[in-house]
Amino acid sequence: MISIPLSSSLCPVSSHLHRPILNIFAQPSKSHFCSYYLKCHKCPSLSTTASSKGKCFVVSVEDVVEKDWSFLDNDNGEENYNQNIDRIISAGGISNNSKVLVSISSEEFVDRVVDSSPSKQVLVVHDSLFALACIKEKYDNVKCWQGELVHVPEKWAPFDAVFIYFLPAIPFALSQVLDTLGKRSVAGARIVISHPQGRQMLEEQRKQFPDVIVSNLPDMETLQDAAVENSFEVLNFVDKPGFYLAVLKFKGGA
Numbered sequence: 001m002i003s004i005p006l007s008s009s010l011c012p013v014s015s016h017l018h019r020p021i022l023n024i025f026a027q028p029s030k031s032h033f034c035s036y037y038l039k040c041h042k043c044p045s046l047s048t049t050a051s052s053k054g055k056c057f058v059v060s061v062e063d064v065v066e067k068d069w070s071f072l073d074n075d076n077g078e079e080n081y082n083q084n085i086d087r088i089i090s091a092g093g094i095s096n097n098s099k100v101l102v103s104i105s106s107e108e109f110v111d112r113v114v115d116s117s118p119s120k121q122v123l124v125v126h127d128s129l130f131a132l133a134c135i136k137e138k139y140d141n142v143k144c145w146q147g148e149l150v151h152v153p154e155k156w157a158p159f160d161a162v163f164i165y166f167l168p169a170i171p172f173a174l175s176q177v178l179d180t181l182g183k184r185s186v187a188g189a190r191i192v193i194s195h196p197q198g199r200q201m202l203e204e205q206r207k208q209f210p211d212v213i214v215s216n217l218p219d220m221e222t223l224q225d226a227a228v229e230n231s232f233e234v235l236n237f238v239d240k241p242g243f244y245l246a247v248l249k250f251k252g253g254a
Helices: 033-040 079-091 107-116 129-138 174-183 198-208 220-229
Strands: 002-005 011-014 020-024 042-051 054-065 099-103 121-126 143-146 159-164 185-195 232-240 243-250
Touching: 079 107, 079 185, 079 243, 099 107, 107 121, 107 129, 121 129, 129 143, 159 174, 174 185, 174 220, 174 243, 185 198, 198 232, 198 243, 220 232, 220 243
Parallel strands: 099 121, 099 159, 121 143, 159 185
Antiparallel strands: 002 054, 011 020, 020 143, 042 054, 185 243, 232 243
């Protein structure tokens, strides 16, 4: 067993589904933590231990298997793929004063957001505690939260740009997702839904990871209906076999 001690600022919360949701603010203390995750995809368990400073939480790597998110990472370095990533980030219209939310993305995508687009705040939301720990180990100023996008706390809002990097892994209807984001975004905020390799790759990924990929990329009609219902407008829509991009703009509440 490997135990990773984290500071007491790791705050476990319970959703209405009685699922543990973790908020990570402390930097992992062991550099091999992320490489162990990438090899083993283990799921953590929480325990509370006493210390001279009071109680602290310890994440223990045990035999429960976490979902495999390795397909989010692209290791082949294709120029076209990198261009698509840059195009996705550019669509967010990030400025120095922007509050940015990134949902279920690859570590590489977070790297590009942080390196290419200086902003006021970056919050990464992911199902995987280990993926978040890897990101937190690299970027102490990036905020990380484990849980579903529709349950993101309001304390980090309002957002100016939201990247839904892998919508098909979110087990909620698009309209519900946009309803939540509308309550946590400024007027004019951009919501960017993407897949850097498009529908063709998504279907291949679905066959290999059916437990992770539980929904679809919306077509134009579905996107338009959900957008209108929740005070968004569609600014851009690209749906090619090798690239998917949908950009929405929040018009503000009634």
